Amino acid sequence: MDNKLGEGGFGPVYKGKLGDGQEIAVKRLSRSSGQGLNEFKNEVILIAKLQHRNLVKLLRCCIQDEEKLLVYEYMPNKSLDSFIFDQTQRRLLVWSRRHHIICGIARGILYLHQDSRLRIIHRDIKASNVLLDCEMNPKISDFGLARTFGGDQSGANTERVVGTYSYMAPEYAMDGNFSAKSDVFSFGILLLEIVTGKKNSGFYCPNDSFNLIEYAWNLWREERPLELIDECIEENCNLSEVRRCIHISLLCLEQHPQDRPSMSSVVVMLGSDAVLPQLRHPGFFIREHLHGESSSPFKNSTTSINGLSNTVLEAR
Incomplete structure (x- = not known):
């Protein structure tokens, strides 16, 4: 259909128009969708209460x-x-525009974690869930998997791990533990993807790096982080600003949640020139042996392609 914009885990999305002429995007829950009525209601209840640019x-x-329509x-x-993963469209995203998008995403997540009436963990921060308006302002979407917290609660554990595997924090993919810091980890991957123009999933590098995180970490240790820059922007970007963003992304990707910054700290770091904390070690997913024997200590890992999760993994 000519008015179909795309399709995700929820179902197809169509372009439409209201009676007053306003253009709209209509998400229609597919009967074959992995998401159901609960996720639909969750998205309606959450996003109806949220107001942020x-x-x-x-x-x-x-x-x-x-x-069921949204x-x-x-x-x-x-x-x-x-844009960032398309060979032609990515050239339209000059560094100043990418930095603007990075800062906007960070402010949106900060609002969810700290400034909204409810503390919200999104659980599916990724490039396809960031929409761009006519002025290329980023808007976080898809709240079907989000969870709310009240009082002093900051995280939870689940036996039903949902989300996009290549953006998941290790503690969530492996043990079902999620918190604001698991969103921070996902943001770190997204930030790295925006800088490099490369996907973390299916990443291939001749030096045998397992994924984009490991590749970035190795270049950082070798003091060659600027080799990560998307070739489309390397001639006209602010190198110190890009290096700072790479540093921030690796801070967000620390292995232990307590070592990752909060989103409030991330927003401050993106907007200042203050000295950044030293890096410890990013969270890598565990490699598999060549013959398919997992190197993970978890033995009940039947649903994860990398043998990491002992929970029910529902990738999107």
């Missing part, structure tokens, strides 16, 4: 018989992944 705005919702403001530039 870096979060997508829900306009309407509809539940009638088997039909009506959002229309984002003409679609999602971030359609």
Whole structure:
């Protein structure tokens, strides 16, 4: 169909128009979707209460018989992944624009973690869940997997691990533990992808780095971090600013959650020239042996492609 914008874990998304002429994006829950009524209701309840310039705005919702629809403001530039991972479109994202997008995403996550009425863990921060408006302002979308917390609660444990595997923090993928710091880890990967123009999933490098995180860490230790820069922007970018973003991304990717900065600290670090903390060690996923025998100590890992999770992993 000509008005189909794309399709995700929820189902297809279509472009439409309200009676007053306003353009809209309509998400329709697919009957074959891995997400169900609970995720649908979760998204409606959460996003209806959220108001921030870096979060997508829900306009309407509809539940009638088997039909379930979410009506959002229309984002003409679609999602971030359609730019940074496309050989042609990525050239439109000069460094100043990428930095603007990075800072906007960080402010949106900070609002969820700290400044909204409810403390919210998104659990699926990734490039395809960041939409871009006509001025390329980023807006975080897709709250079907988000969880809310009240009082002093800052995290939880689940036996149903959901989200996108290549963006998951190790403690979440392996043990089902999630918190604001697992969102910080996902942001660190997204930040690295924006700088490099490369996906963490399916990453290949001749030096046998297991993923983009390990590749970035190795270059940092060898004092060659600027080799990470997307070739489309390396001639006209602010090198000190890019290096700082790489440093911040690796801080967000620390192996232990307590070593990662909060999103409030990330926002401050992105907007200042203050000295950044020293890096410890990023969280890597454990390699598999060549013959398929997992090197993970977890023996009940039947659903994860890397033999890491002893929970039910529902990748998206």
